[in-house]
Amino acid sequence: MDHPTLMLLVTLCSSGLCAELHSGSEEFRLVGGASRCTGRLERKFLEGWNAVLEDNENLRWNLERVDDVCKSLDCGSVVSMRRNDTSQDEFSVSLMTFFFVDITCSDSIRLVNHLCSGRLEVMLNGSWSSVNEDDFDQQDAEVVCRELGCGPPSGLQGALYGETEAPEWSREFLCEGHESALLKCRSSVQKYSGKAAGLTCSDSGNIRLVDGDHRCGGKLKMKNMGEWRSVDGYNFNMKFAESVCKLMDCGSPITARRKRLTSREAVWLLGARCDGSNLMECRK
Secondary structure, eight states, X not given: OOOEEEEEOOTTOOOOOOEEEEETTEEEEEEESSSTTEEEEEEEETTEEEEOEEETTBOOOOHHHHHHHHHHTTOOSEEEEEEEEXXXXXXXXXXXXXXXXXXXXXXXXXXXXXXXXXXXXXXXTTEEEEOBXXXXXXXXXXXXXXXXXXXXXXXXXXXXXXXXXOOSEEEEEEOOSOOSSGGGSEEEEEEOOSBBOEEEEOOGGXXXXXXXXXXXXXXXXXXXXXXEEEEBOTTOOHHHHHHHHHHTTOOSOOOOEEEEOSSOOOEEOBOTTOOSSOGGGTBO
């Protein structure tokens, strides 16, 4: 089936626990994560649990489907989804490439305001808690941005997201910068009086325009889970185009049109609920 791949022609731009899901006849759970709402996706088969695997020829899991898992597990919305190669695993003996599906749902970490910017909150003991900005450093921010699937941190600016006080007893995270999740960092509970931490992660590095006359015109490409693909134009809207131009520092969109692919090409789909206000939440 041909996809009307989106062409943005902006050539005249103005410048450790587990949760289980029972869905019909299938049961899912997340295991091995730092909280009950993050970890590797497993499916129950007969009397045992098996990791959900995808092969490179049949990628069935996307952000919208994973979001349903998060909601059904009472874990909020999906924050990120990663496919991790099983080639180092002892049972991987096939010539095909298989991937584990690792999921982070919002009930473990979130930025209040936007997926990639806002006041940091962490789920601790069943409730959301802010983090004191005095003890939140660059290494902590790098882990948070990576866990959320955003680009590197571009600023630690709690005041931009409101003068919210951190709780009197706040958790101090001692990340080294390489951890895959904030809750996997060493931490301790300290008594503070101060402002809540906020940060901004970059996300413009996940989009680009190619095959145009200059950097602000061409076919839209989006990076998701480490892979660049064209974008299907079915659910395209002008808010999406405006967001692209803004993120790329290209002013406002002048024109945008769809163009059918001339060959079979893997594309990223835009969710039906995508309004373009947050590109990171639109990928499927």
